[in-house]
Amino acid sequence: MEDQIKKIALNDLHVSLGGKMVPFAGFNMPVRYSSDNEEHLCVRNGVGVFDVSHMGEFFVEGPHALELIQKVTSNDASKLVVGQAQYSCFPNETGGIVDDLIVYKFSDEKYMLVVNASNIDKDWAWVNKYNTMGAKLTNASDEYSLFAVQGPKAIEAVQSLTPVNLTEVKFYHFTVGEFAGVKDVIISGTGYTGAGGFEIYVKNEDAEKVWKAIFEAGKDFDIKPIGLGARDTLRLEMGYCLYGNDITDTTSPIEAGLGWITKFTKDFTNSEAIKKHKEEGVSRKLVGFVMQERGIPRGHYPIVDAAGEIIGEVTSGTQSPSMGVGIGLGYVKTEFSKPGTEIFIQVRNKNLKAQVEKLPLLKG
């Protein structure tokens, strides 16, 4: 059975802006408005806005909210203060990852989980399955639009729209306030670009008003709509994982370099096995790399050593618009994971030299 492709609230607006709409994670999404490179650089150097309303939002409420979140996520949500957000993942029972997500704390008894669009149904089933404690769960994914206003000029461009002092919305913190005349907008110091800025969650009925206000306010800053194409190249320059590429049902958080969001201060799904994984070491690791020869790495290209022996596989790759060279992420045998190690990417039967690099790949 063919799944119905969903439309985000502002679908028609994006088409009118020249957005090329493509099916992505079950939604028609703008992949590009003008040029991937131009949009990428617009965010790196100025300000741009992504409509990422396909993302899923679950609310977890009640006296058992934290208990459920602690059970299903790898990071320690008990460390959150009200108004703080946390990157985390849902480990599965067999050593892999169900999804990565952001946990927002609104109060001791109210949290929001923001999950990937492609995994909304799977995640919803997952948290419900573990909700033996009786937390109140609401899937609000079809009610919210999400705009990521990203870039070094993001705050300046839209500060006039809100009484909230945007410079005080720190990284991975958020506030709920009035924005573009709309009340109860969630303004979050998050993003997926490494370019600075924030994300705003609004109800679908207010989405068009808010979008238009952002572009009116940002006019003098040359604000532009940005497609998912540039979102991918921006995140890859930072080395941020993309679920489905770099992390999957079969990659462990330890292999993926997500040890920093895996806290053994509490018990969670498969935590015993993951702890063992961490203590005993893993045989492969996710690394970032930069091409030393001309060529562009792509997902599933083999990674080989100097002798041509396969040592891993590329999970994400592109030509970096900021750096002008091929960059990527991939799993390699642990002995090849140290920054500075020479590896080779097999591009159309040629082994092209690359170097393992510390993240982010784009150095400030």
Place this chain on the structure above:
Amino acid sequence: MNFPQDLKYTKDHEWVKIDGDIATIGITDFAQKELGDIVYVEVETVGETIEAGEVFGTVEAVKTVSDLFMPVTGEIIEFNEELEGSPEMVNEAPYEGGWMVKVKITGDLPGDLLDAASYAELVGE
């Protein structure tokens, strides 16, 4: 979109300009728009004779990699070296500075080359 009348087109979105037994080949305006920013054109078949419909090179955009197919049978006699340093020429001038290879035609022209109107129809213009 622009599809010059004096060119022939393939279903794979290459254009070919035939001048005697020499063919100049590139990708269409439609193709470059679909692909987005072209960042690499790789042709390592200069000197080889390749059948119509076979792969003669690769074009890479930021997001995608696509094979390039021969519209005619012939020997690749020249690669547009300008594209080494300026692959964006394919976006900017797909039928001019963005040409990719010149071919010495050795066989009969395939019967399925499209004229501008048929190609425009194919891509829904």
